[in-house]
Amino acid sequence: MASIVLTQVSKRFVRDVRRPPTMLGRALSLVTGRRNKAVVKALDEVTLSIGPGTILGVIGSNGSGKTTLLRAMAGVYTCDGGDIKAQGKVISLINLFFGLQERLTMRDNILLLCSFFSLSRRDAAKRVRRIAAFAELEQYLGTRLYQFSAGMLQRLVFSVAIHSYPNILLLDEVFEFGDEAFKRKSSRTLHRIAARGGIVVLVSHDLALVRRHCSRIVRLDRGRIVADGGTEIIRSYLKRDD
Amino acid sequence: MIRMDLARHFLRLSYALALAEFKARNEDSAFGILWYLLNPLLMFVLLLLVFGERLGAGIPHYPLYLLFGIIIFEFFIRTTNESARLIHSYRVLIKSVAFPRAALVGSVVMKALFSHAAEIVVFSIVMALFAVPPAGLALYPAVLVLLCLFSFGCALLLASITVFIADIEYVWAFLSRLLFFATPVFYAIPSGSAAGALNLANPLTHLITVARYLVIYLEVPPAWAIAGSVLSSLAMLAAGWLAFSALQKRFPERI
Incomplete structure (x- = not known):
């Protein structure tokens, strides 16, 4: 059974507030005391426990810490x-185009992506046809990726991820692409992962999508969890905007 | 058990990345791997023509001595030069997925091994032309392991430091040129000379010396060269691994 427990997790970033100085500029700042950096709290003592069978939606405005939370979990x-304790195999889809080699065929790319998700070459080779079939791209196994559309690439990467048998799947704005039939198929797959005791964490600005799929929703604001519950979180979030 | 799994994941990923990169680079090329051979072969012909008479006169089998030195040095330079800009070129991947990041550097070493294998085939043909028995080549893997460890350690160090100090990439490009002239690739250093004593600090001298003794001259290498090869390889690996382990946690927020 999968689980993720975050206990008072904090993450700070040091950001440039002015153009990064040259070596001379850095030396002068030691004398003048002028600072070119600022510390930003991206996550501020976040405590969250996610149990098996949960599809968790994470919402919040830009810069609230959603992607940082996902990256920390991943x-x-x-x-x-x-402290973060994750039990189960974690697979993150934060950027769908990571690691792809455009000059290689789809088959070669499936083997490469599977190796990021800890699959042996033999295991990956066994799953190539299933992955291509789920992505509805069987006829393109020998086609090089630069000839693919963005939608085809998204379907491919999503298919590789779910065929690597994740216990915990982390998605950042990368869900519901392709035609209606593919969306329904992807949606069923997410619910199947949850039904067999897994966890899906879905970060999105698409509140309708979150409402449709998530059994639990947390709202982040300036790196803190300000609300945790069901779909009523979305209602209160929308009211705040009004 | 977890460490074994991590090691297996590291090796699998290094291999998969190396294979993918190697294939991608050669996919549209009509001559493929021949381009990798062109650089060392061109260097070999040039140095042989320019220095063969003057510097190679007292060196037995000078063409083999020169070619072997070039391909070993080329292996090291190929690995380290590519690693200096490696982390930035994989920024999307590093910010998206958790994986053993040292595998990126491991893949560079493995990729260099693929082309090194082709260079060794060419070298063995030149050996046959000079009627040198190929038996010594059977011992070369022992030196190659040390060369890989040394190059991997140095590459880890460069890859991690360049994330924080971008100028290192340019400094290394300059230093590697100097290193070529400071390493007895196309000349021999007389034993007992001041230059010889100074060159004991150059780990590549040890590795190249051991390789030449074993493969070309079929002799037991001097003890100082064996000790220097083993110690410098292990020390560089440890230094690189420690630096990379300490700094890699900050890669995703620095790139």
Whole structure:
């Protein structure tokens, strides 16, 4: 059974507030005391426990810390404070075009992507046809990726991710693409992952999408969880905007 | 158990990335891997023509001595030069997925091994032309392992530091040129000379010396060269691994 527990997780970023100075500029700033950096709290003591079978929606305005939260859960970011415990195989789709080699065929790219998700070459080779079939791209196995449309690439990467059997699937604005039939198929797959004890975390600005799929919703604001509950969170979020 | 899984994931990913990069680079090329051979072969012909008479006179099998030195040095330079800008070129990947990031550097070493294999085939043909028995080549993998460890360590160090100090890429491009002239690739350093003593600090001298003794001259290499090869390779690997492990946590927010 999958689970993720975040305990007082904090993440700070040091951001440039002015153009990065030259070596001479840096040396002068030691004398003048003029600072070119500012510290931004992207996550501020976030505590969150997600149990098996949950499809969690994360909403919030731009810069509220949604993607940082997802990256912290995925293990991409190391946190400055607190602790994250994830049980189960985590697969993150934060950017759908990561790691693709445009000059290689779809088959070669499937093998490459599978290796990021800890699959052996033999296991990946066994799944190539299934992955292509789910993405509805069977006839393009020998086609090089630069000839694919963005939609085809999205379907391919999503298909590789779900065929790598994640217990915890982290999605950042990368869900519901393709035609209606493919959207329905993807949606069923997410619910199947949750039904067999997995976790799906869906970060999105599309509130209708979050309302449709998520059994639990958290709202972030300036790196803090300000609301945690069901679809009523969306109503209160919309009211705030009014 | 977890460490074994991580090591397996690291090796699989390094191999998959190396293979993909290697294929992608050669996919549209009519001559493919021959382009990798062109650079060392051109360098070999040039240096042989310019220095063969003057510097190679006292060196037995000078053409083999020169070619072997070039391809070993080329392996190191190919690995380290590419690693200096590696992390930035994989920024989307690093910010999207958690994976053993050292595998990116591992893939560069593996990719260099693919082209090195082709260079060794060419070298063995030249050996046959000079009627040098190929038996020594059987011992070369031992030196190659040390060369890989040394190059991997140095590449880890460069890859991680360049994320924080971009100028290192340019400094290394300059230093690597100097290193070529400071390493006895196309000349020999007389033993007991001041230059010889100074060159003991150059790990590539040790590795190239051991390789030449074993493969070309079929002799036991000097103890100082063996000790220097083993110690410098392990020390560089440790330094690179420690630096990379300490700095890689900050890569995603720095790129």
